[in-house]
Each structure stands twice: as C-alpha cells, then as structure tokens.
Amino acid sequence: MAKILVVDDDPVMQLTIQRVLEQHGHVVTVAGDGQKALARFNGESFDLVVLDIFMPGMDGLEAMRLILKRAPNVPIIMTSGRPQTPSAVAEPDYLTMATKLGAVSALPKPFKPATLLTMVSDCLASAGHQAAPPRPGQDAVPNS
Template sequence: MAKILVVDDDSAVQATIRLLLERAGHSVVVAGDGRKGLAIFEAGEFDLLFLDIFMPGMDGLEAMRLIHQQQPLIPIIVMSGRPIDRDPALGPDFLTMATKLGAVCSLQKPFKAAALLATVTGCLDAVKRSSSSAAPARTIASGP
C-alpha cells in the first residue's frame, strides 16, 4: 500500500486519519505543522500527502509550494475546517484556491471516513494511471 504523510496541527485529526489509513493498509507518518512536515517529507519518500491549510508557523499553502518545488507530481490532498462560503464578499474559498495551486483534491473538515478513504483511493489510482499528469481537482464536502 501507500506511504502517506499527514500534516495537521490538530492531534485528534492526525490520530483519526492515521487510524483510518492504517486500517486500510497504508503506512502513515504524521507531523504537527508545515515546517516539521516539510522536514519529514525531505527525509523520506511518500506516495501521498495530506496538508491542513491553516496551521501555525508554516501553513499548508506554503508547505505545498515548497514541496512542489522538490516533487511537482506528488499528490497532495488539502484539508480545512473553515466553512466554504460561496459568497466571495465573505472571504476566499481556500480549498478551491489550494486545488488551483496544485493540490489534487480537498477535504472539508469534519469529513466522513468513507469520504477520506475514497479520496485517497481516487488519488492513488489517478497516480497509477498517469504519473505525467495531475488528476482533476475536486472538493469533498461532508454532509449529514
């Protein structure tokens, strides 16, 4: 299975994602912020990354930019707990912005386990199908 790096400042989110992915057979490494995540990424080889957009210190967008400078084709799933506002006057939609900047998928927190696993499977399958082109970006929003 895949080796996945999860970068999120919320330890409960880290633990949840790690548990779900390890139960699905993946190897998971976690980091609590963008700087630590970048250092771990540079020291290892990963098949997929999860990046929280809003973290203290180095945020997920900056970490994604630096990671893509080193490995432009690494698939990155961005996450955010901030609500998606369809009204641009209320602020930008950071998940959509992140996919335009190179993330292959995005997840709105809180998300359902099935949505997380489907997103991971879709991203890994897309990489297998074509390592030379990125998968279409999409946002996964959890619902009731």
C-alpha cells in the same frame, strides 16, 4: 499500500486520519505543521500527502508549494475546517484556491472516513499507485 504523510496541527485530527488510513493498509507518518512536514519530506519519500491549510507557522499552502517544488508528482489532498458558506465577512475559498495551486483534491472538514478513503484511493490510482478499497458506513471525522 501507500506511504502517506498526514500534516495537521490538531493532534486529534492527526490521530483520526492516521488510524483510518492504517486500518486500510497504508503506512502513515504525521507532522504537526508545515516545517515538520518539510523535514519529514526531505528525509523520506511519500506516495501521498494529506495537508491541512490552516496551521501555525508555515501554513498548508506554503508547505504544498515547497513540497511540489521538491516532488512535483506527489499527489496532495488539502483539508480545511473553515466554512465554505458565504458570511458577512467575505473570505476566499481556500480549498478551491489550493486545487488551483496544485492540490489534486480538496476535502472540507468534517468528513466521513469513507470519503477520505475514496479520495486517497482515487489520488493514488491517478498517480499510478495501488490503494486499499474504502469500507463504507463509518462515522464522520471531526471538524478542526
């Protein structure tokens, strides 16, 4: 069991990730933006952070920078619903950028709960925490 902070401005995504993680024995705290995440992070300690990149106010990249400044060893999984495919308007690959800036892993939305659980388990194991094993065969988590 790990204590995980989930940060996403989409309440449906927050609840979905929270339920998936709690069903597998984790304790989950949610925040709707980077500022709220930092306030939660200052008041509590977390084993892992799942952080959306694109949020109003403080985005996930800035929140990650500030979280890592306070706790450099906390693993962070960045998520994004922005497409990673080339388009007419060239846009940076934000998930790759996030891993270069300190995220342990990057997870494009939509994703399957089993993929999230495997990533969480791997990140916790690499950080020296014990995680519950994922259950295969669950539906996809929505894109947002």
